[in-house]
Amino acid sequence: xxxxxxxxxxxxxxxxxxxxxxxxxxxxxxxxxxxxxxxxxxxxxxxxxxxxxxxxxxxxxxxxxxxxxxxxxxxxxxxxxxxxxxxxxxxxxxxxxxxxxxxxxxxxxxxxxxxxxxxxxxxxxxxxxxxxxxxxxxxxxxxxxxxxxxxxxxxxxxxxxxxxxxxxxxxxxxxxxxxxxxxxxxxxxxxxxxxxxxxxxxxxxxxxxxxxxxxxxxxxxxxxxxxxxxxxxxxxxxxxxxxxxxxxxxxxxxxxxxxxxxxxxxxxxxxxxxxxxxxxxxxxxxxxxxxxxxxxxxxxxxxxxxxxxxxxxxxxxxxxxxxxxxxxxxxxxxxxxxxxxxxxxxxxxxxxxxxxxxxxxxxxxxxxx
Amino acid sequence: xxxxxxxxxxxxxxxxxxxxxxxxxxxxxxxxxxxxxxxxxxxxxxxxxxxxxxxxxxxxxxxxxxxxxxxxxxxxxxxxxxxxxxxxxxxxxxxxxxxxxxxxxxxxxxxxxxxxxxxxxxxxxxxxxxxxxxxxxxxxxxxxxxxxxxxxxxxxxxxxxxxxxxxxxxxxxxxxxxxxxxxxxxxxxxxxxxxxxxxxxxxxxxxxxxxxxxxxxxxxxxxxxxxxxxxxxxxxxxxxxxxxxxxxxxxxxxxxxxxxxxxxxxxxxxxxxxxxxxxxxxxxxxxxxxxxxxxxxxxxxxxxxxxxxxxxxxxxxxxxxxxxxxxxxxxxxxxxxxxxxxxxxxxxxxxxxxxxxxxxxxxxxxxxx
Numbered sequence: 151x152x153x154x155x156x157x158x159x160x161x162x163x164x165x166x167x168x169x170x171x172x173x174x175x176x177x178x179x180x181x182x183x184x185x186x187x188x189x190x191x192x193x194x195x196x197x198x199x200x201x202x203x204x205x206x207x208x209x210x211x212x213x214x215x216x217x218x219x220x221x222x223x224x225x226x227x228x229x230x231x232x233x234x235x236x237x238x239x240x241x242x243x244x245x246x247x248x249x250x251x252x253x254x255x256x257x258x259x260x261x262x263x264x265x266x267x268x269x270x271x272x273x274x275x276x277x278x279x280x281x282x283x284x285x286x287x288x289x290x291x292x293x294x295x296x297x298x299x300x301x302x303x304x305x306x307x308x309x310x311x312x313x314x315x316x317x318x319x320x321x322x323x324x325x326x327x328x329x330x331x332x333x334x335x336x337x338x339x340x341x342x343x344x345x346x347x348x349x350x351x352x353x354x355x356x357x358x359x360x361x362x363x364x365x366x367x368x369x370x371x372x373x374x375x376x377x378x379x380x381x382x383x384x385x386x387x388x389x390x391x392x393x394x395x396x397x398x399x400x401x402x403x404x405x406x407x408x409x410x411x412x413x414x415x416x417x418x419x420x421x422x423x424x425x426x427x428x429x430x431x432x433x434x435x436x437x438x439x440x441x442x443x444x445x446x447x448x449x450x451x452x453x454x455x456x457x458x459x460x461x462x463x464x465x466x467x468x469x470x471x472x473x474x475x476x477x478x479x480x481x482x483x484x485x486x487x488x489x490x491x492x493x494x495x496x497x498x499x500x501x502x503x504x505x506x507x508x509x510x511x512x513x514x515x516x517x518x519x
Numbered sequence: 520x521x522x523x524x525x526x527x528x529x530x531x532x533x534x535x536x537x538x539x540x541x542x543x544x545x546x547x548x549x550x551x552x553x554x555x556x557x558x559x560x561x562x563x564x565x566x567x568x569x570x571x572x573x574x575x576x577x578x579x580x581x582x583x584x585x586x587x588x589x590x591x592x593x594x595x596x597x598x599x600x601x602x603x604x605x606x607x608x609x610x611x612x613x614x615x616x617x618x619x620x621x622x623x624x625x626x627x628x629x630x631x632x633x634x635x636x637x638x639x640x641x642x643x644x645x646x647x648x649x650x651x652x653x654x655x656x657x658x659x660x661x662x663x664x665x666x667x668x669x670x671x672x673x674x675x676x677x678x679x680x681x682x683x684x685x686x687x688x689x690x691x692x693x694x695x696x697x698x699x700x701x702x703x704x705x706x707x708x709x710x711x712x713x714x715x716x717x718x719x720x721x722x723x724x725x726x727x728x729x730x731x732x733x734x735x736x737x738x739x740x741x742x743x744x745x746x747x748x749x750x751x752x753x754x755x756x757x758x759x760x761x762x763x764x765x766x767x768x769x770x771x772x773x774x775x776x777x778x779x780x781x782x783x784x785x786x787x788x789x790x791x792x793x794x795x796x797x798x799x800x801x802x803x804x805x806x807x808x809x810x811x812x813x814x815x816x817x818x819x820x821x822x823x824x825x826x827x828x829x830x831x832x833x834x835x836x837x838x839x840x841x842x843x844x845x846x847x848x849x850x851x852x853x854x855x856x857x858x859x860x861x862x863x864x865x866x867x868x869x870x871x872x873x874x875x876x877x878x879x880x881x882x883x884x885x886x887x888x
Binding site: 169171172175176179180183186187189190191192193194195196197198199225238240241242243246258259262263264265266267268269270271272273274275276277278279280283284286287290291293294298307308309310311312313314315316317318320321322324325337341345349352353429431432433434436437438440441444445448449453454455457458459460463477480481483484485486487488491494 | 537538539540542543546547550551554555557558559560561562564565566567593605607608609610613626631632633634635636637638639640641642643644645646647650651653654657658661674675676677678679680681682683684685686688689690692693701705709710713717720721797799800801802804805806808809810813814817818820822823824826827828829832835836846849850853854857859860
């Protein structure tokens, strides 16, 4: 029996590996994507272009504007002559922010009278708009504190001592690359398995498998192992790159990393095989894989946290393996998460794996009869 | 013409006989729209925060109340610091706020009191939210408290922030329409990537080649039939977005229609080119996924702002049709028709469509080699 399974595993492996095009398409893109997306997928807002309408045009107003020019968040400052020009630049998305200083700006400031400053943000990109608006407000109040400091009579004040654990400087890249490894490893495992049975069925080679002495269970094992191995190797190599190329710390246990990755990818392979076993064509298989993967990534806590979702979606995430693996990966890379916490995330993965694999073998057997 | 008509009819039979095309054109967009509408949020996130109070005074209870009543903070009060640390490591809370025992006595004496805020840096984005929320809540509490507010003078500069096109900066207004680009890429690229390869794989291409069918008719029949499917799906999604989800639409439906049509043709060109060149569904679908779809998702500006990316990556983005689609969609929905955006984007998409069409035509083999 073992010999038979091994032969099948070897055959599966060769069918993935022997075709040079398929080899390239499996190995190369994940690494290229890791490198490109690592720098692209950031929620930070930088290089803001701002249009400035300075009606006051005095030493004070130019001082304030130069504060924007020196800030590391802003790139270009475009002076405009009138509101219409500003509106045009905003509308065509040439700038993300607009700043309007009134004619009475420095007159009022020098007289210690209050003055209005308008900050206009392009609400079409809400995330950029609210962050850029925050930067602008900070710069303006900094300017005021430096040039027109208030006299405090012992008014009580509160000082917030902020510490960021696990990532003291809040480097966004760390978060991004760890999440990317999980997404890319998922994609490889899912696509390879979901296509495997469907492809044989469409090509007609599936009938040859059925008439062979292999049992349904053996065929399933043979279909599980190669993609599982391949995606585990890819996950390890990518994690190695994350640590050595992107200099992200890995403070957890390597053993737990492999245990977690194994069960996660097993659950993904189970889902892939289940999809494959109910599909007749490769088109159905790949679209089925997609119908699973897109919502799984969106509802995992990767884009917005689970506690922020409506209750219905929160319950739905319980069956989402991606959710648990994200916690495990971030926990092991950055937090040295203890065994008990890792385990409480691995157990759901085991359950999902057992469930999907048995479901796959059940539909698979039923289709054989 | 009659031959072309017959070929299109044949494509449509194939589309309707495979339930997965209908799944991808109508069911998946519906699912994704619901997730984007209700499951995902890019601003004003609700997050779990832990709090430990070492100062039992009356003043502090009002501070706790203002944290509790804040709708963006799920406050969990701990008595045991160790347990709170464990919950942070286990990713059950995103941050901790610790109020030391001398907090109110320092405030009473008019000194600067301290509050410790510790965030989970492994959730980089959420760490920023923890910081900002606690800063705002503490400031507001201090201003509102009758005992400590003092006679602080108001700021000289009144910053009035305005968000054009989206006053309440609701992120759903931009992400829900933007998600149209994802579903259209799926149909345009993934479905068409399979379509020519399938004919070669199943040998039906050989059957076609023995007839009097001309090359242009084969290419056009693929373009036209999937174009109709894609546009039907687009109209369905727009109907859902505007009529069911009540997302404001300020532009013109005609412009939206033509603009999306161009985008669809461009992505179909990509998909058909992959399919025509590779002639094998297995590699074609994976190529479409990793070279086409994932970059279209990550580099389109839908979730990650393009102007924050490093310049080389911005150059890569400039070649993504989805980038032009996303900015066009967002303007059309939120700002009305902005010709300064629509025209250049249309020109890009048109040029890309033509180039890809010529390539697809050139690469279509009429011989069995």
